[in-house]
Amino acid sequence: MTEPQTLFQKIWNNHVVAQEVASPAVLYVDLHLVHEVTSPQAFTGLRRRGLRVRRPEKTVATADHSIPTHDRSLPIADEMCARQITQLEVNCRDFGITLYGMGSPHQGIVHVIGPELGFTQPGHTIVCGDSHTSTHGAFGALAFGIGTSEVEHVLATQCLLQRQPQTFEVRVEGQLGPGVSAKDIILALIARIGIGGGTGHVIEYTGSAIRALSMEERMTICNMSIEGGARAGLIAPDDTTFDYLHGREFAPHGAAWDAAVTRWRSLPTDAGAVYDKTITLDAAALEPMITYGTNPGMGIAITSRVPDPADVSDPTQKAALDKALRYMDIQPGHPLLGHPVDVVFIGSCTNSRISDLRLAANLLRGRKVADNLRVMVVPGSQDVKRQAEAEGLAEIFKAAGAEWREAGCSMCIAMNGDQLSPGQYAVSTSNRNFEGRQGKGGRTFLASPLTAAASALTGRVTDPRTLLEN
């Protein structure tokens, strides 16, 4: 009888091409996603060595990071961004890679379009030169971010040299309360384990609260695994996964679909399989979360008080908290509730999918955003944008006084001109609140789409539960 295996171990074992003693495994990659920022130097490397892309049909590209989100009929104002996008077009043409770039009806954030086009499938290995590749783990795929040298390795060989990580089960049991969402689960987890808590591990999310989530909510959770230091997050595929994928353009069809589902049903972790470590969260005890500091682990329940450095005994942690609060210019010992904000950003690979926009639009319907507040809604893809327009969500956002923009990473990474000014505060549905992440000198409070929409209505950090009907 074979040893019981985890989901991770099954996928890993299925993809080892070679494993020399005391060396990393040669791991096969089923899907390589490429974008304009972390790939140009890799293509330059291929040209220098006279190499081709080994499997262009397993490689998919889009432009998302430096692409403008204003009217696409206008030229790109930033010359370097324009050059980067042109270079991606040249590279994809020269090496035979499908590109969903400027002007494509499927352009969008790489971690939004992969799943929605059906490229992302259970049991696959998926890599991209982007740390939020962990998103795709929501489908039971082993998906992780890589650097540009590794992008070149995968382009040339469809393989990577990888050391086997350890496994970390995060079990979330119980039912979420009203106004509490997937984003709050993952922010609460990172607040608990810290931003290095998952280093060297692949997280598998299990438990009744995870099983109850939609695919888009599962993507939000897996997306931020990297913010807890884990390169990958996994959720076992189930009927929710198969229902989402069925009929998508690049998912298997016909008899191949049935065969795939049969294979996928064998992927979940076997009874009795052992994880290297496990923790449990109680979903019912969670509240809407918000970050107060300069990394995603500095998060609190929205009704709680900002921690006081005076209460921290470890000198390096005390110094880190003190530095973060000084950058954020907020007072310890008080709640963030009511703190004025300048910008609300609803978007990013964490929370820019149709269900995120529906949640936000439901709160904004028939209401106006606060005066002197900039509210940006940036759909994750052109497909999400069309869907939101067809459902009337775009009209709700515009009528409320929010900006309705084109698809891209936008103010999550602030490369394309969408950025905070120094000193501004944003409530953001994105994934990183590092110093300057959303614009030099800008200050970010990470939160859920509901919390962001509630804060958009008041112009202050607001508990969405106070605005929900019933």
Place this chain on the structure above:
Amino acid sequence: MAQFTTLTSTVAPLPMNDVDTDQIIPARFLKATDKQGLAANLFADWRFNADGTPRPEFVLNQPRYQGAHILLAGHNFGCGSSREHAPWALTGNGFTVVISTSFADIFCNNALKNGLLPLVVDAETHQMLFDLIEEVPTAELTVDLATQTLTLPTGQSVTFPIDGFSKACLLQGADELGYLLNYDAQISAFEARLPARG
């Protein structure tokens, strides 16, 4: 890849935990399509004022740390984004060793592909090194990769961990892609079996 064997150097101390790659090189400097010009933007928002003038208090702007090839950093160095621009910017400033108690996984992988040694020490050694550099800013450390030892000016040595494969690549300046390309036949055989797999 640049070879790494031994190094004796002064040390630039950066006693901050969880230094993320957005601090090592902010995203607005990732618009280049080559590796040139990144070095000037290492730690840009900590190193320079808004008008571009250097902040004298930042470690890399202090004359006594000029020429240091070793960066002594706080816990969990290199967290966040996968940008390889971070090790490119560090090596562009002459750093070939970063010492910490832990490194984020992707940063560690990226560093090793660029001749930049992520050197892990225990918390006690880590504190001792910060104390040493505070007391004697010009103190030199010696790193010997072959023996995996870090030697202090007192002659005291500590060993550091590194996996054998990464060590061999650094010692030889070997390029992982060259190694991977040797597996072409095995990769083809694996691909021939593909439809049977998940």
